[in-house]
Amino acid sequence: MICYFQGCNETGVTKEHIPPRSFFPEDERHQLLTVKACKTHNNDKSTNDLYVLAQICMHSSPSNRAREVFLDRVAPQLSHNNDALRRLLSKGAVQVPGGVLYPVDQARFDEFFTALCCGLVYKSQKAQLPPNYRISHIYHQLLDNGSAEWKQLVAAVDEFYGAKPETVLDFGRPDAQNERIYTVEIYGVPHFGGSITIVHRFFGVFKVTSMLTRLVER
Numbered sequence: 001m002i003c004y005f006q007g008c009n010e011t012g013v014t015k016e017h018i019p020p021r022s023f024f025p026e027d028e029r030h031q032l033l034t035v036k037a038c039k040t041h042n043n044d045k046s047t048n049d050l051y052v053l054a055q056i057c058m059h060s061s062p063s064n065r066a067r068e069v070f071l072d073r074v075a076p077q078l079s080h081n082n083d084a085l086r087r088l089l090s091k092g093a094v095q096v097p098g099g100v101l102y103p104v105d106q107a108r109f110d111e112f113f114t115a116l117c118c119g120l121v122y123k124s125q126k127a128q129l130p131p132n133y134r135i136s137h138i139y140h141q142l143l144d145n146g147s148a149e150w151k152q153l154v155a156a157v158d159e160f161y162g163a164k165p166e167t168v169l170d171f172g173r174p175d176a177q178n179e180r181i182y183t184v185e186i187y188g189v190p191h192f193g194g195s196i197t198i199v200h201r202f203f204g205v206f207k208v209t210s211m212l213t214r215l216v217e218r
């Protein structure tokens with residue numbers, strides 16, 4: 001079976017969890033999906049995953065679940081390898097009135113969400129995303145500067161992609177006392193008949209819209 005990653009020709013020899021196992025407390029991993037990955041595209045245990053999880057938790061306020069996951073999954077890792085993760089997160093941090101502003105490394109987010117999208121498509125379509133799709137992401141919480149332009153852009157994106165989801169994959173255990181950790185909706189035409197939109201939500205707060213645009217050959 002071929003690796004899940006777009007454009008990769010290697011055989012999938014390992015299991016990749018989508019989203020990563022590291023995002024979930026030990027007792028909530030039973031519903032995670034897996035895809036076949038080659039060694040290069042298996043991101044399990046990568047620093048990048050933890051970086052993205054930490055940032056998502058930090059930007060999901062107020063969410064008790066995000067706080068809980070941060071304390072359970074991220075906090076114990078902060079001091080490993082000479083504070084590697086702590087230093088990564090606080091790189092470029094600036095003191096502002098009322099707190100500290102942590103800049104976000106968008107390249108790390110893009111890498112993470114592109115891999116996640118490849119996994120979701122592979123799982124729902126049972127095929128690798130074809131090479132003529134370009135993947136880009138909008139991070140609603142990270143980019144929201146409160147401006148009218150931003151609100152307009154988000155409204156336009158929501159309207160454009162407001163069609164009914166083709167497939168809804170539901171992750172995490174429904175729990176009346178807590179928000180779920182991750183939900184996702186996939187919008188698009190089956191069998192790669194057109195562009196695909198994937199809407200991710202973490203803790204019911206942190207929203208990411210991934211646009212998988214099908215480029216038409218001339």
Ligand SMILES: [Zn+2]
Nearest residue numbers: 003008038041
């Ligand atoms: Zn691969």
